[in-house]
Amino acid sequence: MLADRLRVRDIRNTSTFRLTFLFGVVFLLGVTILLGLIYGLSARELTRRSDRILRLEAAMLEQTSADTLPNRIRGEIARSAGGLNYFELRSIDGDHVAGDIRVGDLPPNDTPVERVAGDGKPMRLLAVETPSQETLLIGRDISPVVDLRRQVLMILIASGLITVIAVLFCGFLLSLAPLRRVRDLQRAIETISGGDLEARMPLAGRGDELDLFAGTVNQMIDEIERAIGQVKGVTDAIAHDLRTPLTRVRSQLYRLSQSSEVQAPAVRMIDAATSDLDTVLERFGALLRISELEAGRRRAGFEPVDLAALLARMQELYEPLAEDQGITLMLDVAERGTAPGDEKLLFEALSNLVDNALKFTPPGGRVTLALATDAHGPVIEVRDTGTGIAADERQAVIRRFHRGSNAAEVPGNGLGLSLVVAILHLHGFTLGFRDGLPGLVVEVRCHGHGSEEAVKFISLAGASPAAHLDGAGQEAVAV
């Protein structure tokens, strides 16, 4: 059964969403690589420049004599505008002689490394050995490079986030319309697979792949409908053609049984054969009656039917049978109601429902005929305290000749509910089942609006006038 609302999970699983997400990830990867390259190349160039300057500075200072080097360094420090360069001179013993760099361990000789200066700024640091074997340390502030790195990282994170959000949003938007269409198609398929072969897959008219698919399925259903119609026609024709000769056989058997020449044992056999023939004729009769009702167009002749009076007559008719079985048959009429219809046919349909309720309710149980009103009109309920119908079997029980799993011990031909469906269909009424806790509640909504579990009737479906679950909600249905 389909949920009415689209859930995030549904959207997340669509191929459109996945495709959009994949494109988004590829795009993000591209942007990252591009920015990474730009950053890498820029940072390397800036670092190279710093290193080149460090080496030039070192080369100049190396030429200075050992005596004047400390002063020269102090001079360089004083000249370094804004503290861009750092210097230090260490003796052979590693003691500080002059300068403003305070690093613990010395970097390898003549190889620039990255360190943090005393004022906390990042710097490139070069250690060289002077001709007098002292160690000259020269540093250069590389804050711009580090700032660049940070900015690139920020850009990467921000653009990544924006891309992810945009991708999710676009994926959501792009998935929504196709998903809604797929949902419509799914609903149509549920209706069709429920047996309503008059339903078709909706077409958007855009000629896209979904339309192509729906069109193909519709063609397939046309074919199935035609084939089922043929099978049904043949079935009905067989029932119709066999009924007359079988009835004649029955009449001849009856006359034979009345004959004085026939001995008692033979009469018993004839009676048994007659009884079997009656069963066959009854089934053929019911089959043809269902077909007749399905083909019927009786609404024009409908008159308002007093439903409370109908239920009262029903109770009057079935009360002795109920009492005989130790079942209480109750009437629960909240308010009177009328519905346009054929009183005799509605009585027949309800009679089938009451008969079923009595068959499946154990002695000591209760069957209630209730009349209430919902937002759209009157609703008749036949409630029992019997064995009920399993939720997964409710669709099947209205099919012709289907007998419920709990019906093995109960007499019947499996056509009663098909007949009910045919009569209610003729009236435009809907039928639904729900759990009575215990037992079963059969609802007849005397208007065109079904409940969640309402059954939508079909007029053909040769072997199976079947059910359709309308919308989401409680449990599955049958009839």
Added chain:
Amino acid sequence: MARILVIEDDAATAQEIVTELGAHGHETVHADNGDTGLDEATREPFDLITLDRMLPGIDGLALVERLRERRIHLPVLMISALSDVDERIAGLRAGGDDYMTKPFASNEMAMRVEVLLRRQAQQPADEAILRVGGIEIDLIRRKVKVDGEPIRLLHMELRLLEFLARHAGDIVSRKIIFEKVWGYYFDPGANLINVHIARLRKKLDRPGKPSAIVTVKGEGYRLDAV
């Protein structure tokens, strides 16, 4: 014995009806089309007509209307291959007295004929009190006595008893009972009518006497005078 006009174009069905009614001791005349049937019905006296709904010549519905126009009020049992309720109503509205659908069990047809003949015979004497053996039904005050002793019957029980009493001595099938007493034309299952009969029987039966309602196996019930 009654004289019955069988208007039926299908030879096999006509033979079926003629044989069955003959077996019940009735004299039959067969007409195989509407025009001949109408001529026969207006020319000769009959007690009942079995009439096919669809006939060559005058259609069954038109035929029964013509008969009524000519003030021929014979009971008419309409027989039709059309079973839809509308058709039944149309047949009865046109003036048919009963309606049955093809194919039919011939004993059921004979029962219906007997019911119609009995009704015809009773019509002039539409008395206020029906008596069958020890059973006395006061139709005006809706009261019933068995051997002079009043018994209480529910509304439908009284109608059932009245129907059986009006056809006392005739076998009536459960289907006919359901049609005539409850007014519905579907088959509600044998058990339903059986329990109504059983209830009524329980109220009517008197110790030491056989039951007035006799079950005829495979056919239906009969109310006897006991």
